Amino acid sequence: MALVRDELEVFAAEVFEPFARKDQRRWGQVYLRGLLTDGRRKSIEPMAARFGADSNRQALANFITTSPWDPAHIRAQLAWRMEAAIGPKALIFDDTGFLKDGSASACVSRQYTGTDGKVTNCQVGVSLHLACDHASAAVNWRLFLPPTWDPASPKADPDKVARRTNCGIPDDVGHVEKWQLALDMLDETRSWGNEVPLAIADAGYGDAAAFRLGLQARGMHYVVGISTTMSAQPADAVPVCEPYLGNGRPPVAKYPDPARSVKELVIAAGRTAARPVQWREGSRPGTGRSGHKRMYSRFVALRIRPAGREIRQATDGPEPPECWLLAEWPAAEAEPVQFWLSDLPADTPLTTLVRLAKLRWRIEHDYRQMKQALGLAHFEGRTWNGWHHHVTLASVAHAFCTLQRLTRTPKDTAPA
Structure with a gap:
């Protein structure tokens, strides 16, 4: 004392x-x-x-x-x-x-x-x-x-x-x-x-x-939660531009398909895209190495390009930059339950994305x-x-x- x-x-x-x-x-x-x-x-x-x-x-x-x-x-x-x-x-x-x-x-x-x-x-x-x-x-x-x-x-x-x-x-x-x-x-x-x-x-x-x-x-990277309704394009989507006929304002390159919600993009990827990840051990008794319950679920990670006027205005080129879309899709659920967006590099491992997204539990x-x-x-x-x-x-x-x-x-x- x-x-x-x-x-x-x-x-x-x-x-x-x-x-x-x-x-x-x-x-x-x-x-x-x-x-x-x-x-x-x-x-x-x-x-x-x-x-x-x-x-x-x-x-x-x-x-x-x-x-x-x-x-x-x-x-x-x-x-x-x-x-x-x-x-x-x-x-x-x-x-x-x-x-x-x-x-x-x-x-x-x-x-x-x-x-x-x-x-x-x-x-x-x-x-x-x-x-x-x-x-x-x-x-x-x-x-x-x-x-x-x-x-x-x-x-x-x-x-x-x-x-x-x-x-x-x-x-x-x-x-x-x-x-x-x-x-x-x-x-x-x-x-x-x-x-x-x-x-x-x-x-x-x-x-x-x-x-x-x-x-x-x-100059900061981020891993942030997002709502299911946020819209985006797949990373491999390519904007196209109609031929310029020389009259009026030149046409602007556009994506051929409308942006979809992040929930739709993950569901389109399918349940088979989900991978199991354990991000930590909790405080309750369980089967983990320390004798505590494992914090475990299944996750889908996709490369996307977020849509939105603010994103387009802040982008110098015709395409918004790629980001990670991370979604938690538990095996027992019919659809994904939680979503995150991150601008971490494209080679970031799935386990790293998950552990960072889940770090908010500390707060x-x-x-x-x-x-x-x-x-x-x-x-x-x-x-x-x-x-x-x-x-x-x-x-x-x-x-x-x-x-x-x-x-x-x-x-x-x-x-x-």
Whole structure:
């Protein structure tokens, strides 16, 4: 126990080094211990009560909600520390919901969140994670501002716009699509010196051609989920051009057949094109080498050329570049169940494509651990800065737990 406490103090001193004042470093460590300490609720009041002094409550509240420290400085320090510790092979972008009962918190609105699987009253946070097969860490965050909170949006809600001042939302913050927030976080993270050449995301980001083109413009490869309705041409399709008769505008080369949905392309390839792949071993008992259940399915990989106006406008030549279309088609299913798009090289092995596509499970694990054990969704403050401060410190707590797991066997790890 004493050893873990000492390690926590050393870790906190390193990550909190950017704090300008001694009292900020002190209350940062107190808040971090509160998130790591046993207790059902990890909001300010119950955490302060567990430390046994009422003065702690006001100090912690001021530190989180009104203190002017910039969370980006702490996130940069955390990213440097965790990149060295886990050796990430991908950046993973995702978002998660923070369910709310009231309407006073910054950016709360009725909107869809995968956390609840429906439209509900919530905030939505977009996150960036460093990830490899055995570990991951959330190192950057953005609070999504719905159009109803943006005075410049046609969908602006006067009541929500009026609450911006009380919530401390900066005047220059408006509605930005989640995929653009992801690119903004990528730019910021790279400005810290974190260079990871691969991006992974689900279909909420992969369906946006502008997101994929933004990654390519930044020199990054991607493996992203896509919807079944995305259209494309087979890689061997050849555009043809009608003869020019010398009158009017010269004809443009076109594909002889219309683009088809990615689902249709995979079904046309047939079940025989599916190959079995095991991408990892899970945590449940099973027949794998470690005694755990094998994560196993069948996959089809095709070379295609995605369709769409944005793709054509971004392409210099007559044909869009080739990409990988990856589809999971379990033996027991009548048709494929999940799809991904990737611009990795044409000689990339199927097993590599599958393992990268499935690496997103680590982010679901991060969210679950941070919400269930580290109080990620317990913040009861209403301010823009308070939310960003809280999620940053929850990420620091999660990173410390990850480092403990990587350096100790389970029997050696004690609660902080």
